[in-house]
Structure formats: C-alpha cells, structure tokens
Amino acid sequence: MPATLTTSPAGTPAGPALHPRRWAAAIVMMIAALMDLIDVTIVNVAIPSIGRDLGASESALQWMVSAYLLGFAATLIVSGHLGDRYGRKRLFLAGTAGFGLASLACGIAQSPGQLVAARAVQGVFAALLIPQVLGSFRTLFQGKERGAAFGMYGAVAGFASAVGLLLGGVLTDADLFGLGWRSVFLVNVPVAVATFVAGALLVPGTKERAAGRPDLLGSLVLAGALVAIVLPLVQGESNGWPLWGWLCLAAGVLALVALAVVEGRRDRTGVVPLLPARAFKLPAFSLGVVVQLLFSVGMQGFFLVFAIWLQGSEGYSPMQAGVLTVAFSVGGFLTAPAADALAAKFGRFVLVAGALMMAGGFAWVWQAVSESSAAHTGAWPLVPGLLIAGAGLGFLVVPLVNVVLSAVPADLAGGASGIFSTAQQFGGALGAALIGSVFFGHAADGLTEALSAAMPWVVAGFVLSALLCLGLPRKAVAAHE
Numbered sequence: 001m002p003a004t005l006t007t008s009p010a011g012t013p014a015g016p017a018l019h020p021r022r023w024a025a026a027i028v029m030m031i032a033a034l035m036d037l038i039d040v041t042i043v044n045v046a047i048p049s050i051g052r053d054l055g056a057s058e059s060a061l062q063w064m065v066s067a068y069l070l071g072f073a074a075t076l077i078v079s080g081h082l083g084d085r086y087g088r089k090r091l092f093l094a095g096t097a098g099f100g101l102a103s104l105a106c107g108i109a110q111s112p113g114q115l116v117a118a119r120a121v122q123g124v125f126a127a128l129l130i131p132q133v134l135g136s137f138r139t140l141f142q143g144k145e146r147g148a149a150f151g152m153y154g155a156v157a158g159f160a161s162a163v164g165l166l167l168g169g170v171l172t173d174a175d176l177f178g179l180g181w182r183s184v185f186l187v188n189v190p191v192a193v194a195t196f197v198a199g200a201l202l203v204p205g206t207k208e209r210a211a212g213r214p215d216l217l218g219s220l221v222l223a224g225a226l227v228a229i230v231l232p233l234v235q236g237e238s239n240g241w242p243l244w245g246w247l248c249l250a251a252g253v254l255a256l257v258a259l260a261v262v263e264g265r266r267d268r269t270g271v272v273p274l275l276p277a278r279a280f281k282l283p284a285f286s287l288g289v290v291v292q293l294l295f296s297v298g299m300q301g302f303f304l305v306f307a308i309w310l311q312g313s314e315g316y317s318p319m320q321a322g323v324l325t326v327a328f329s330v331g332g333f334l335t336a337p338a339a340d341a342l343a344a345k346f347g348r349f350v351l352v353a354g355a356l357m358m359a360g361g362f363a364w365v366w367q368a369v370s371e372s373s374a375a376h377t378g379a380w381p382l383v384p385g386l387l388i389a390g391a392g393l394g395f396l397v398v399p400l401v402n403v404v405l406s407a408v409p410a411d412l413a414g415g416a417s418g419i420f421s422t423a424q425q426f427g428g429a430l431g432a433a434l435i436g437s438v439f440f441g442h443a444a445d446g447l448t449e450a451l452s453a454a455m456p457w458v459v460a461g462f463v464l465s466a467l468l469c470l471g472l473p474r475k476a477v478a479a480h481e
Contacts, residue, residue, distance in 0.1 A: 022140040025203045026149055029133040030156055032096050032195040035103075035188050036126035037157050039068070040428075041164030044303050045322045046172045046181040048311040050115070053181065058440040060112035062234045065304055065432040067116045070230055071123025073425035074223035077418045080131035081214035081272045088132040088139075089205040093196060095129030100192025106185035123425075131418070139206040162329035169322025218274045221259050226426055228252030233433035237441050279408060279416055287471045288404035289423045291351070294468070295358075295397060296427025298461040301435025302362060305454050308439070309369070313447035320379075327383045331361075331390020336398050343399030348472040351403060354395025355466035359459050361389025366455035369448060396465070407473045 019025065043050075043064065051061050083091040102125055105118035137149045171183040179186065229252035232245030239245065260280060263273035279285050303325065310316040310324065335354075343350045364385030371381075401420055408416045435454050442450040 018142065018145075019140055019204050021202055021204075022145075025140065025199075026137065026152070028195055028198045028202050029092065029136060030153065031191065032092070032099075032199065033130055033133045033153070034156065034160055035099055035191055035195075036072075036130055037160035038164040038167065039122070039126070039188070041161050041303070042168040042171075042184050043068075044307045045165060045168040045311075045318045045325070046184050047304065048308055049172050049181040049318060054109070054112050054115065056112040056115075057238070058436070058443070059234050059238050060116060061308070062304070062432045062436040062440075063116040064112075064119055065300060065436075066230055066234060066429040067120040068123040068126075069300070069425045069429040069432070070223075070226055071120040072127040073123075073422045073429065074219070074226050075124045075127035076131065076422050076425065077222075077274045078214050078216065078219035079128045080135065080418050083132045083135055084208040085214060087205050087207045088136050089199070089203050091128055092132040092136070092203060093199055095125045095127075095132065096192055096196045096199060098125030099129060100189050100196070103185045103188035103192065107179075107182045107189070127425075130421075136203070136206050140204070161332075162326050165322040165325045165329065166319075167322075169317070169319035172318035213271050215263065215271050215274050218259055218263060221255055222274055225252045225255035225259065226429070228255065230429050230433050233430065233437060237437040275419065279419070282407050283471065284404055284407035284473050285416060287468050288400060289419060291355075291465050291468050291472075292397075292400060292420050292423040293427035293430070294461045294465045295355075296424045297431035297434060298358070298362070298458045298465075299393075299431065300428035301431030301454070302458045304432050304436055305439040305451055306365075309447050309451045313451075324379050324382065325386065327386040328390035328393070331387040332393045333390075335391045335394030339394050339398035340402065342395070343403055347474040348403060348469050350395050350399060351469040351472065352466045354392040354397070355462050355469055357392025358389045358396060359392075359462035359466065361385045361387070361392060362455065362462065363459050364388060366452065366459065369455065370452050392462075396469075403472050 047061055047064060050056060050064065054060075056064070079091060079095075099122060102118055102122035106115055106122060109115035109118055134150075134153070137146065137153065141149045167187075168184050171187065172181045174183070176183050228248050232248045236242075236245045256275075260275045260277060263275055263277065280289075306325070307321055310321040311318065316324070339350065339354075362385065365382055366385075368381040368385060401417060404416070404420075435457055438457055439450045439454040442453040
C-alpha cells in the first residue's frame with residue numbers, strides 16, 4: 001500500500017516526488033464521483049414512474065429528491081475536515097462502499113418510506129466521498145497538472161448532468177429484467193464495487209499536516225437545523241400548514257444562527273468551524289451564498305415539477321422527457337467554456353446576465369406551458385427556453401465561486417468553497433419542497449395549471465439572484481490565484 005502523503009496547509013506535497021500513479025488514481029476517483037454527479041439528475045425523469053409503482057404521495061415524491069440533497073448538505077463540510085485530518089483514502093473507500101450499499105437499498109425498496117430513507121443515506125455517503133476526491137487532487141497534483149485535474153472534474157461534472165437525464169429515461173423505459181425505475185439505482189452497485197477495489201489498490205493515502213479537529217457536535221446541529229427547515233415546507237401543504245410546522249421552521253433557522261454565533265467564538269480553539277463567522281462578515285461572501293442557494297432552489301424545484309408535468313400531463317415517456325431536458329445541458333455546454341474568461345474581464349455583470357438569461361429562459365417555458373392549457377404542446381416550443389436557461393447557467397454558476405473568492409482571504413478559500421457546495425445542496429432540497437408544494441397545491445386544477453402556478457416562483461428566484469449579483473465584487477480572481 002502506498003505511503004500516506006502529508007501536505008502543508010498550502011497543499012504542497014511534503015514528499016520529494018509526486019505519486020507515480022496519480023493519474024490512474026484520479027480516474028478511479030472520478031468514476032466514483034460520477035455516481036453522485038449522475039444521481040443528482042438521473043432520478044428526476046424516473047420520479048413519476050416511482051410514484052406510480054410505489055403509490056407514493058405528493059410529499060413522498062418531494063422527499064425522494066430532498067432527502068438525498070439534505071443528507072449531502074448536512075454531511076459535506078464535516079466530511080471534508082474528517083478526510084483532511086484522518087486520511088482521505090479511508091473516507092473515500094467508506095463513501096464508495098456506503099453509496100453502493102445505499103443504492104442497492106434504493107433499488108430494492110418496497111415502500112416510499114424505505115426509498116426516502118435509503119436516499120438520505122445515499123446522500124450522506126456521497127458527501128463522504130466527494131470532498132476526498134477534490135482534496136486528493138489538490139495534494140496529488142501541482143501546477144498545470146493540478147489545473148488539468150480540476151478541469152477534468154469540471155468537464156465531467158457538466159457532462160454528468162446530461163448523462164443523468166438521458167440514462168434515467170433510457171433505463172426506466174428499457175425495463176431491464178423487469179426492474180423498471182429500480183435500475184437507475186442498481187446501476188451504481190457494480191460501479192461502486194469496481195471503484196472500491198481499484199481505489200484500494202491505486203489511490204494513495206493523503207491528509208493535511210495542520211488539519212484541526214472536525215466539529216462533530218456542530219455537524220449534528222447543522223443536520224438537525226436543515227431538516228427542521230425543510231420538513232414543514234414539504235409536509236405543510238398536505239397538513240394544512242399547522243402551527244407545529246411554523247415552530248419547526250423557526251427552530252431550524254434559530255439553530256443555524258446559534259451555530260454560526262457559537263462557532264464564531266471557537267475560531268482559535270483548534271476546532272475547525274463549519275460556518276466560519278469571519279467569512280459571513282464579508283458582504284460579498286454572504287451574498288454569494290444566497291445567490292447559490294436561490295439558483296439551486298429554482299433549478300431543482302423546476303426539474304422536479306417539469307418532469308412530472310411532461311409525463312403526467314403531456315404523455316412523454318421517461319426517455320422522451322430525458323431527451324427534451326438535455327436541451328438545458330446543451331445551453332450550458334455552449335457558454336461554460338467562455339464563462340471564466342468573461343468573468344475575469346467583466347466580473348459580476350457576467351453573473352447578472354446569466355441569472356437574467358435563466359429567468360428569461362424559464363419565463364419562455366412558462367409562456368409555452370400557459371399557451372398549451374387547451375391542448376398538448378410539443379417539444380419544440382419548449383426547447384428555446386431550455387437552451388436560453390441552460391446558457392444562463394454557464395454564465396452564472398461556473399464563475400460564481402471565483403468572483404466571490406476575490407473578497408475572501410486565502411485562508412478561508414477552502415472553507416468558503418465547502419459552504420458554497422452545502423448551499424447548493426440545501427437550496428436544491430428547499431426547491432423541491434417550496435416549488436413542489438406550490439405545484440401540488442394546484443394539482444387538483446390540472447397539472448398544466450399547477451406548473452403555471454409554480455413557474456412565477458422559479459422566475460422570481462432568478463430575477464432576485466440577478467439583483468443580488470450586483471452586490472458581488474467587480475472582478476473575479478485570476479486562474480493562478
């Protein structure tokens with residue numbers, strides 16, 4: 001087994017030479033990461049089939065998306081610290097094995113409750129896995145190789161969203177061995193087994209020399225707070241928005257605030273804070289986190305209800321729905337390569353343009369849906385809106401972290417990135433809850449009316465994102481920084 005590579009706080013390898021099999025290790029870790037990257041979208045087009053087969057309620061459909069994202073968000077930051085301190089290879093292998101087992105549990109679930117629980121566990125193990133991949137890349141590579149490794153990750157991540165949409169539809173429609181939608185989860189099992197074995201053989205152990213102690217108690221409080229916020233939003237519509245829901249929501253928000261205050265006083269005790277107060281005191285960082293949150297609310301909320309509308313109202317098969325929604329990914333592919341260079345030159349105005357393009361693209365879809373209320377609509381009226389929204393995605397999300405990092409001290413850059421990822425996952429869970437509740441609240445009037453009622457919230461979220469982007473720094477950090 002290769003010796004453990006220990007790095008300095010700046011991430012410079014302490015050993016005399018780079019690991020000889022670093023690219024083989026990187027490929028293994030990327031394949032493992034693909035399980036999570038694809039799972040973010042692969043379930044979307046299968047949701048209607050799952051609901052029919054398991055007899056799932058409307059809130060259960062929302063939880064099938066939210067549970068995974070909540071598990072991921074609640075675990076992501078602390079798992080990164082655990083890997084830094086105790087060794088990333090151990091956490092990587094544990095995350096890979098756990099994700100495979102949780103995927104198996106999803107594939108054999110016999111009730112909505114079992115599937116939701118397995119999805120939450122799946123999200124936890126995905127969060128255990130992903131930070132070890134990125135942290136290992138930082139340690140194993142230097143200079144241009146490091147840029148190439150992270151570039152590979154970014155390219156694969158963008159590609160994975162389109163693959164997930166297509167694969168979800170193809171597997172559900174193919175009904176291999178009579179498995180139907182279950183195959184979208186079971187496909188992870190052989191991948192997890194293969195990458196676990198390859199990872200044990202090829203991935204070197206790495207960790208940080210000066211890593212502090214992870215805040216395990218704080219991570220439990222964070223998990224509880226996130227669940228307390230999302231729970232009443234998902235269940236409120238079906239329960240008539242009872243008092244306990246509002247109290248639960250308030251308790252979750254207060255717990256988050258209290259955690260940030262307490263951890264702000266711990267900065268010098270050797271415990272790594274989950275929510276570093278110094279970062280949140282910077283207006284640009286706080287605004288950037290809110291923009292990331294709002295973006296994810298709109299994205300996940302839209303694709304949940306859009307998939308249900310396509311299949312439930314318009315008669316699309318899962319594969320047809322997957323192929324149509326790939327138009328959104330194509331738009332992102334067109335703009336993402338140029339986004340960083342444009343942001344380095346024009347800064348926040350690129351993000352403002354991206355958010356407005358997303359708002360305009362989804363408004364186009366909203367208009368096309370509204371015009372189809374008397375009759376079914378074809379794919380072509382929807383494609384231009386999806387393309388425009390996807391193009392806006394490239395301009396908004398790709399350079400967002402770099403623009404915000406221009407206002408964040410270098411020693412907080414790693415933690416800031418982790419918080420951004422957490423905001424993205426939590427925002428997705430909120431989106432499935434909020435937009436889903438509006439959609440299902442109007443479902444009795446028909447799915448087209450329900451989607452028309454939900455779309456103003458999606459568009460408004462991106463308009464608000466554009467306004468908030470005006471408060472971000474004027475320029476992005478340079479690539480070498």
